[in-house]
């Protein structure tokens with residue numbers, strides 16, 4: 502019998518690609534599907550190229566490269582925000598989508614938040630489109646509510662005197678709202694609003710979360726508390742879906758071998774997602790803060806930049822020599838205790854290692870899930886996008902993270918505060934409590950994915966729908 506065939510289409514960026522990739526793999530490996538996975542080409546992304554090497558893909562998983570947009574940089578201006586660039590890249594790339602879909606004829610197309618041009622294309626081809634919301638459920642609830650806020654609120658949301666109430670959900674501090682909605686005059690706000698206002702067109706929405714993790718916002722969505730005038734598609738909670746079977750290169754194996762020699766829970770892992778970068782001054786403070794804390798660490802170092810997501814489109818391609826930009830004497834002084842890795846490290850293999858004691862993270866949603874599922878507490882260092890919301894949720898609702906008193910995305914965090922927070926989490930009582938809480942959440946995540954439990958059954962229900970079509 503022919504295998505059921507569905508297609509996936511993520512927007513560029515490892516944080517978008519990874520969850521859709523894992524979902525697709527699960528359908529192939531556990532549910533007997535054939536998958537076509539459309540890949541938007543962004544130029545020099547070594548991490549992306551590694552992921553789609555044919556020898557790394559299971560049988561029945563076909564990666565389909567969408568032809569690169571000619572002269573894409575001519576669409577961009579110097580002051581254009583990343584989200585605007587990303588949406589333009591998607592818009593131009595999707596000009597190839599109709600012919601690809603006509604050739605492949607999948608039963609359904611699963612897109613992420615920024616590929617919503619696919620709705621119009623697929624209506625004409627009678628292909629149902631599902632959305633995989635790859636960030637938190639609270640952000641999804643806020644996003645579904647945004648068109649209403651857009652109609653009802655005057656001025657900037659970020660200037661509102663009171664926290665924002667997405668009905669049924671916890672209050673959101675205006676300072677924490679995602680970057681794209683902070684300046685309503687900027688094009689990136691228009692792109693964000695356009696994409697989220699199309700969410701109700703989906704045949705279903707998948708969220709990368711589970712019932713015991715985002716209890717409040719999932720309940721609000723399920724009980725349809727606030728969308729009386731907006732038809733919400735069925736919501737499938739299928740998480741946590743995190744990177745499995747990470748490809749480990751020879752260089753990566755050296756990092757893991759170094760970790761093997763360290764005591765349990767003794768190493769702090771420091772990385773800012775696929776795109777995160779620090780200013781030169783901030784990187785210097787971070788380096789000396791780590792040194793002063795006297796803790797073991799792995800630091801993924803990237804060339805400093807005044808933009809906070811400078812490597813977003815070329816992740817893992819930035820071959821650089823950290824000695825050229827880390828403060829003089831830092832590498833020598835921390836030798837043996839600290840490991841500096843340029844550009845990119847095998848994050849999930851590191852987080853799962855017994856020697857890891859904490860994660861200093863930008864709190865992207867994938868990094869959040871990867872940390873929690875491995876029972877690792879977090880020192881939150883949000884930089885861009887919706888990371889401030891994630892950091893607040895982790896610190897205030899789940900108890901697995903510690904925030905800085907300043908906003909690291911906007912103000913310089915000095916070495917003393919970094920040393921203090923690192924010591925609190927690595928050796929203090931508060932750190933122990935956070936680690937215990939992280940282990941509890943790890944268990945609840947595992948349970949959710951077990952046969953008969955919420956995320957597993959949610960995935961099975963959609964599998965049945967696609968198989969019966």
Ligand code: UDP
Pocket residue numbers: 514515516517519744772773774775776777801844845846847848849864865866867868869871
């Ligand atoms: N990642 C990695 N090695 C690195 C940096 C990032 O493997 O050195 C992976 C990480 O495991 C995660 C993804 O890149 O799966 C980053 O996604 P996230 O949503 O956390 O942040 P984003 O990159 O979208 O800001």
